[in-house]
Amino acid sequence: MAASPDAAATQNLREVTEMVASRKLYSAGFITDIEADKVPPGLSEDVIRLISAKKDEPEWLLNFRLKAYRRWLTMTEPEWANVDYEKVDYQSISYYSQPKSMKDGPKSLDEVDPKLLETYKKLGIPLREQEMLAGVQNVAVDVVFDSVSVGTTFKKKLLEAGVVFCPLSEAVKTHPELVRKYLGSVVPFADNFFAALNTAVFTEGSFVYIPKGTRCPMELSTYFRINERNTGQFERTLIIADEGSHVSYLEGCTAPQRDENQLHAAVVELVALDDAEIKYSTVQNWYPGDEEGRGGIYNFVTKRGDCRGPRSKISWTQVETGSAITWKYPSCILRGDDSVGEFYSVALTNHRQQADTGTKMIHIGKRTKSTIVSKGIAAGRGQQSYRGLVRMLESAEGARNHTQCDSLLIGDRCGAHTFPYTEVRNPSATLEHEATTSKISEDQMFYCRARGIGEEEAVSMIVNGFCKDVFKELPMEFAVEAQKLLAVSLEGAVG
């Protein structure tokens, strides 16, 4: 561990500088050469039955999928977001892909294809427990590769604490009552076009259950990676924090460079019961496409947390630097009295990236409180939209919201837009909204340069300063990664 925050900051700045100096391109963009077992492209009830059968699912789950699929067929893709992209041909995507060597399912990490492990090594994920223990991190990781989970670390230690952390497909078998009770209870199967699609075809994701009064002994983490060509990734995450429990969950993403657009349509559901707390952090660096906007991930994600019990708390922190198109609004339903919802976001769009992201805070319970801090950065020809809804229902006596929404523009070909929506039906509720749009000023740049700091490093430093209020919400290891990512994503934004 670094000696002081300042020491960590220097270390960090140094790494950032080196990266900027080496101008390295999207560093996660390598493709693993593994034979994959892939369902032919196209979507139909047969494909869904096949996915369900491959995962050996119970009847109720298959029916849940089919119900969603039939509804999805009647729905149309949303067009209200401030993004412009070529529509996805849903019949050209393969909805299931797994590396061939895993057909029979690995029994332990030792049985995992070494090439897969090599991939994760390249990504810098210490997958094996030995490696984890040797390192400084105390993080349990579930790794998802295309459509399957390849291993969950630290299972034993978690089990001792009574924490369940496993692939969702495994939880369907081991904890069917919990999955059945909560799956789709926060994001209903017909919630929106992409959520319905996900419900029909979701293939992997993580399941977390924290028992009553338990503080999860370590950070939990999932790492997603799309590898196979022409596949989509439809993971589904379900986290349940029982009464008085606490968990911090990290999600990292990466996808190799490809010319075509790949679809990622995930659903994340969080349930916090009485006095429980869930902290959910994301660092998203899916392939953003090239400088001209060719390729890149379509990131169409539904994330929602339900503060079901009184005094519960759900906190979303996201750092979004990747994807060609982002459509994402992690939300909180503040049902329990005195429950708290938080949304801290940094979203960066460079080159031709477009992001329409924000949050929804639905205040139902009394004295519920929400905080929104959104930092949008647009560079190159990037387009950045904040879209946020704060709704206070009649029952939300004494509810409070504070929204801080800042945009930073780098250059003059990018755009930042803010779409705040508020609905207040209780007169005792209070709402504060602050918004700013600024540019990195020439004065700031010259000030840094007159101290010997080069242009790219200066931009990176100023942007990091702009994002500080969000970064400080991230767990330490993630904060460092997030700052690095930002620097890499900003390459070519100046000069």
Next chain:
Amino acid sequence: MLLEITNLHARVDEKEILKGLNLSIRPGEVHAIMGPNGAGKSTLSNVIAGREGYEVTDGSIRFLGRDLLALDPEVRACEGIFLGFQYPVEIPGVSNMTLLKAAVNARRKHSGENEIAPNDFLTWVREQAKKVRIDPKMLSRGVNEGFSGGEKKRNEILQMLVLQPTLMILDETDSGLDIDALKIVSDGINALRGPARSTVLVTHYQRLLDYVQPDFVHVLARGRIVRSGGPELARELEEKGYGWLEAA
């Protein structure tokens, strides 16, 4: 010669501000540049530091024998030039410590040295901060964020103490300071005086020169140095104003 400015012509927004300025500074010397508003004092500071928008149309500046005008501002800084700003900017969220460390390491990298060890650095910065009465807590605050006018100026001097430049250019560093702050700032400047280090004090008033004794005083008017002399010239200016020189 540490700094040699020859026949310098510079313009800002098509308007010629400097019109054939000459100035030579030897190592160890302190030069005061005085003059009326709009004479080109700040333009001179900015041209030496390399600010964009200041176009040099003729003449040259040599720093330790090198052609300074060919270098980017950050390279000039790494070579040992420091500009103390008249209006230091705020950089929200970037701590003073972060900026200082980035600046020091940029310089070390430039001269092929390894980065500074974080702990040594912190101790070193704290020592310097004490000299200009900057509370260690302020080091972790954003650069000039919410600082008073006096604090901003003292922060400039702190940066200078930490960076140990070869040429210090202080652009109206004394403006807006009360007498106590002026004394602190002057002590900071004096602490750096030495045989290898030179100073340019750009100022409107004689006041600062009571605390930092200059070797030479120059009057800048209408884009050129119209008179040079010793410290007595500053006192003469204080009595008579600039009018008699501008008319000349």
